[in-house]
Amino acid sequence: MKMSDSRIIKAPREQVWAAIQDPEVLKACVPGCTEMSGSPEEGYEATVVQKVGPVKATFKGQVAMTDMTAPEALKLSGEGKGGAAGFAKGGAVVTLAEVEDGTELHYDVEANVGGKLAQLGSRIIDGFAKKMADQFFENFQNAVEGPGDVTEAEPEEKKSWLKKITG
């Protein structure tokens, strides 16, 4: 499946560029991610626990960053193996553009699943993948923007992921 979207992040482009390569930020932003380590040069090792329809699995895999043009664009690609649940793999081309309010982040995502995930979850996989991508970039936006935009009603809920991590 393929999907794409854009969102405006109220932060300078350099800050966004740095955040997207930070394993701690990535760990906090990938939904269900329990472990993430590595660097842009060597790639990241990740463990993600997710439930897709009836299939719950722990995916272990690698994430690589390629085609990096600082601070404008990069390609994220990864493959996770979920054992008996099958596999998920995909890539996202992310571009960052300077705009008036900060940085426009645009992404084109392509995702594929195989094995039991495809067999049992094919009807829901598109919606699931879109939800995962939305959550990731939502989390990422919150992480980068920090608490500045938080509405006062739910301060705990909206506390910046980045702030949580970095204290």
Add this chain to the structure above:
Amino acid sequence: MPKDHGIGASPKRREDARFLTGAGQYTDDINIHNQAYVHFLRSDVAHGKITNIDTTEAAEMPGVVRIFTGADFEGIGGLPCGWEITDKNGDPMKEPAHPVLAQGKVRHVGDPIAAVVADSLEEARNAAEAIVVDIEDLPAVVNMKAALTSDSALVHDDLSDNLCYDWQFGSDTEVVEKAFSEAAHVTTLELVNNRLIANPMEPRVAVGDYARANDESTLYTTSQNPHVIRLLMGAFVLGIPEHKLRVVAPDVGGGFGTKIFHYAEEAFCTFAARQINRAVKWTSTRSEAFMSDAHGRDHVTKIELALDADNNFTALRTDTYANMGAYLSTFSTSVPTWLHGTLMAGNYRTPAVQVNVKAVFTNTVPVDAYRGAGRPEATYSLERVIDKAARELGVDPIKLRRQNFITQFPYATPVAVEYDTGDYVATMDKMEELMDLGNFDARRKESEAKGKLRGLGINCFIEACGIAPSNLVGQLGARAGLYDAATVRVNATGSISVMVGAHSHGQGHETVFPQVVAEMLGIDDSLIDIVHGDTSKIPFGMGTYGSRSLAVCGSAMVRATEKIINKAKKIAAHLLEASEADIELKDGQFSVAGTDKSVAWGDVTLAAYVPHNYPLEDIEPGLEETAFYDPANFTYPAGAYACEVELDPETGEVKIEKFVSSDDFGNVINPMIVEGQVHGGIAQGIGQALLENASYDENGQLLSASYMDYAMPRADDLPMMANYVVDHSCQTPCTHNPLGVKGCGEAGAIGSPPTVVNAVIDALHSGGHKVEHIDMPVTPSRVWAAMQA
């Protein structure tokens, strides 16, 4: 008054007592002391190169006995294909290796890569998770037409392309082309015969056992034909001679064709049991069944029908792509060719018929015979194009069919077969009567008053059953004979065990076969039992498929029983001090014609085994006879089907309101069982027409691999019983087998899909929607989309 016993009676199925009380003994019920369990690690990619398999960590896990990979099977035979097709240039088909476990490459989702044998199934599964397999993805070959282009990836690297064979059959090209060029009208239709998954209620199971003391292997397996498995696996895969290999197929919960074939898991369990000197058991999960049981159908066809100015069919030409999947399953190659092409004349006297079939390798599960096997595909193409021609010409579809019926028998078709007997006018008459066609317009108006569209679908079919004359199929490339065998063992007190090569997995042989023997001997059928499914007990027979059991194995049983009668008459003649020629057998009594002297069946059988007063100088003691029967021809069941659908134009939903089948099965032994077979067959055909579809994405991922996504027909998809009429009163007995039977197991699944689709198209036209065709399954979304187009 219907008969209450013997031929033509409908006793309740005796096997149902154990099935319905949970006392059936299926393969999964067989547990052998100290057995181990195997879990297969299967590919979750459609196509890839195996670069590494690391079992080190897995092998150390608790309970693991041994882990096998493709390397363990090097030098061991692959799974053989049972039918060699010669292509139109005279070359043999391409026949790639089919390893037990993948070697070097994986070629479909579900392809077994490694097998973990452990003390428990749970331990085997856990260890399989720890196996590290590195696979370099290759582009998946999924679409058949794309598979034949020069830039397609190759499913088998050692082949030059993905074409298994390019087959042509029937009338000469010049003859066909001339007929088309002279035609007053030509109707063309392109259609898909959707890929199906058989889904027997019982998944496949295999238990391999080995007795080191006498070097004997036993395989318990869910098979329709244990002797075929013993021959294929013993001779071609594992090299075990027949006398050291026993194959047992106990109670089997449905086959539908997909349990004919020899599968890797059977060979694996037999092989592994010898290696580890322990029984090895495999029970397929439902998920595994979806991606490892051979699938069915999957044809893409263009069909053209030529007619003259008087609407006589003058020529028919087909061009079909048939999916073989990743490997050649046991009888896969025969299905789109000899089981399909030879039926393309249908019930009609079309003088020129040519069939073209390209069989294609793809990265999908192997495709093989499924209830009807080739004949449903032929019938669907032919009857859909006839229906379209009738609409284009503005003639009544029944009239067009009647006008072109074959009426003289025997009839030699342009596609090699000779129909021995039939009466297509009679079955059509009967169908029209049962369908109450005179009131159809009133029913249509009623539907329209409710805002619905009502359609009437008509269909005729013929099939070739009782497969098959061995010398003929040998010429056509079969690597087996297709006779069958039966042994009638009469015991001392007169009871009888009949050992048959046929296998019953829902057909009711245990009830029907004794009815025949009881009728011949004039004794009570409770004295007779059938023994089947164990190569150590039964003579070498070829098993059950192609609606052949009664026509072929039943004929062998009749021949063996005739031998019993001949010998029993000799014994009776001795006991009665009469001439053998004067002995008559009636109601279980041997009597001397014209006298009141007689001896009972039991007196004769006892004399045979306690031969104190016995002509020992002339005949041997005992009363046991075996016969092998090789049919002289196929049998040709045929029929006329009709259905009425009600279509909701708001949603596209199709509801079957009434279904009528009028079949000619020749003589019928047990009408109740025949009706049950047809009811079930039609239900399966309705499933294909409206619901079922095995769907792959462009990466070769099987998307419909559970009952969430693969729609099986349910009771509420079928008409109520009063409107679900199966009739077999038109009977033209087969002329060349002793029972005059033709076979009824597949008819319903062959005749019903085009009937349903023809009805849907008719409904749409009645509402002003000029839809020419909708591919199966005719789902509400497809109907709705066609209406909006």
